[in-house]
Amino acid sequence: MRILSGDHRDAAVSAAVSVGILQSLDQDEGVVNSEDLQAALDELLVEVDETEREGENRGKTWAFRNKESEKAFRTGLKRNVVVVYRATPRVKTMFAAAIRMSGSPCGVTGESLNDARALSEGTVGFAMGEDGCSAAKDHADIILLDDNFLSVVSAIRWGRNIMDNIRKFIQF
Numbered sequence: 001m002r003i004l005s006g007d008h009r010d011a012a013v014s015a016a017v018s019v020g021i022l023q024s025l026d027q028d029e030g031v032v033n034s035e036d037l038q039a040a041l042d043e044l045l046v047e048v049d050e051t052e053r054e055g056e057n058r059g060k061t062w063a064f065r066n067k068e069s070e071k072a073f074r075t076g077l078k079r080n081v082v083v084v085y086r087a088t089p090r091v092k093t094m095f096a097a098a099i100r101m102s103g104s105p106c107g108v109t110g111e112s113l114n115d116a117r118a119l120s121e122g123t124v125g126f127a128m129g130e131d132g133c134s135a136a137k138d139h140a141d142i143i144l145l146d147d148n149f150l151s152v153v154s155a156i157r158w159g160r161n162i163m164d165n166i167r168k169f170i171q172f
Contacts (some may be wrong), residue, residue: 004087006114009033014084019149021082030082034091035046039095040077044069047067060119064098074102082105089114096121097168109152126152 001021013031016022022030045062064070078099084091096118099106108122110114111132119125119133119139127140128147137143144151
C-alpha cells in the first residue's frame with residue numbers, strides 16, 4: 001500500500017503511520033517528494049494516446065518507454081516508494097499507470113477533480129460519495145457512500161468473496 005498525498009510531508013507521514021504503512025514519524029526510507037518522483041517517472045514513461053483500451057475510451061495514458069524502463073520501475077520505484085508528499089495530479093496519474101502496467105493491481109482513492117484521471121488509471125477507482133465531486137465519481141469504478149477509508153477494505157473483501165463464488169460456480 002502506498003500514499004500519494006498533496007499534503008505536506010508531516011501530514012502524509014502521519015497518515016501513513018496511522019494506517020500502518022510506516023512504523024514511525026521519523027522514518028525517511030520510502031518517503032519522497034513529488035518533484036523527485038516525477039523526475040524519475042519522466043525518464044521511465046512516455047505519454048501515449050489509447051483511444052480504445054479494454055473496451056473503454058480512456059484517451060491519453062502512460063506507457064513504459066521500453067522493457068528496461070519497466071524493469072527499472074519494478075526493481076526501484078515500485079519497491080522503494082511508500083509515501084509521496086506534495087503529489088501533483090500528474091504524478092498520481094503516472095504512478096498509478098506504472099503500477100497497473102507493471103502487472104500489479106492498483107486501487108486509487110480520490111474525491112476531487114484533480115483525482116479524476118488517476119481514478120481512471122487504476123485497476124479499480126474508489127471515489128468518495130459524500131464529499132467527492134461529480135467528475136471523480138464519473139471516473140471511479142466504486143463510489144464509497146460513507147467516505148470512510150475502511151470501506152475500501154470491506155469492498156475488497158466482498159469483491160474477492162464474490163469472485164471466488166463466481167469461479168466455484170463456473171467450475172461446477
